[in-house]
Amino acid sequence: EAAVTQSPRSKVAVTGGKVTLSCHQTNNHDYMYWYRQDTGHGLRLIHYSYVADSTEKGDIPDGYKASRPSQENFSLILELASLSQTAVYFCASSDRQSNERLFFGHGTKLSVL
Amino acid sequence: QQKVQQSPESLSVPEGGMASLNCTSSDRNFQYFWWYRQHSGEGPKALMSIFSDGDKKEGRFTAHLNKASLHVSLHIRDSQPSDSALYFCAASGSTNTGKLTFGDGTVLTVKP
Numbered sequence: 425e426a427a428v429t430q431s432p433r434s435k436v437a438v439t440g441g442k443v444t445l446s447c448h449q450t451n452n453h454d455y456m457y458w459y460r461q462d463t464g465h466g467l468r469l470i471h472y473s474y475v476a477d478s479t480e481k482g483d484i485p486d487g488y489k490a491s492r493p494s495q496e497n498f499s500l501i502l503e504l505a506s507l508s509q510t511a512v513y514f515c516a517s518s519d520r521q522s523n524e525r526l527f528f529g530h531g532t533k534l535s536v537l
Numbered sequence: 538q539q540k541v542q543q544s545p546e547s548l549s550v551p552e553g554g555m556a557s558l559n560c561t562s563s564d565r566n567f568q569y570f571w572w573y574r575q576h577s578g579e580g581p582k583a584l585m586s587i588f589s590d591g592d593k594k595e596g597r598f599t600a601h602l603n604k605a606s607l608h609v610s611l612h613i614r615d616s617q618p619s620d621s622a623l624y625f626c627a628a629s630g631s632t633n634t635g636k637l638t639f640g641d642g643t644v645l646t647v648k649p
Contacts, residue, residue, distance in 0.1 A: 428580075455635045466541075466625055466639030467581070482636070514580050518635045525571070526635060528580030 427451060430515050430529035437536050443502040445532050447515030456498040457482070457516045457526065458490060467514060473498055505536045540564045541628050543640035551648055556616050558643045560626030562607040567628035570602060570609045571637065575623045584611070584624075588632065616647045 428449045437443045449456065455474055459467040469482030471490035479490040487509060489501040502509055512533050516526040543560050550556045560570065569588045573581040587593045587600040587609060594600075599612045613620055623644050627637040 457635060459639075464641065466641045467637075468639070469636060472636065483638075516580075516635075520633060525583045525586065526573075526581075526637065528582070530578075530580050 428529035453517035541640040
C-alpha cells in the first residue's frame, strides 16, 4: 500500500499568518496533489505537480502556493491565512500507470482563527 | 452547477443488505469514473474505477456505467458495519492526469 505522510496532523493559525503544510511520499510516484475538503463537501484540487521543481494550478489555487523540491516532497503554502481557508487538506500521489488511482494521506485539519 | 452530483446524501442499510449509490456528471468531457471511500478521520481510499459501459465487479462491489447518460452507480452487496463510511464519486476527462473532480459524497451507515 502506498504511503503518503502529512504533517502536521492539525494546526491552528491566526488570520494573516503564514502556514506551510508538508507532504512526503515513499512510493516513487511522479504525480502529487493537494486537495481541500470542507465539511459536508467533496474534495477540490488546489495544486498539483507532475515532476520535481514544477507545479500547476488546480481548480481553486487562489490564496495558495505550492512547492515540489523533490519527487518525494510537496508543500502547500498559505502566505496570508484567512478564515475561509479553514478546512481539511489532503495530499495525494499517483504514478503514470495507475489510471488516476490516487493514494491519499491522513489529512491536515487547519483551523484559521 | 456542480459537475459531479451524488445521491442520496445519506443512506442506511441493515447488515447483509444491498446499498446502492448514484452519481451523475453534467460535463460530457468526464468519461472516466472512480469510487473512493473515506472512513472517519482518514484519507479517501480508491475502491474501483470504471471506464467502459456496463458492469464491473470487484468482490462485493459492483459499479455500473452508462456513458450515454454519464450515470454511474455503486452497489455493495452483503453490506458490513465496516462499510459505513463516506463514499465519493470522482470523474475525469482522461485516465493519466490525476485531476479528479469529486462529488459531495454519500454517507453510508450499515446497522448491525
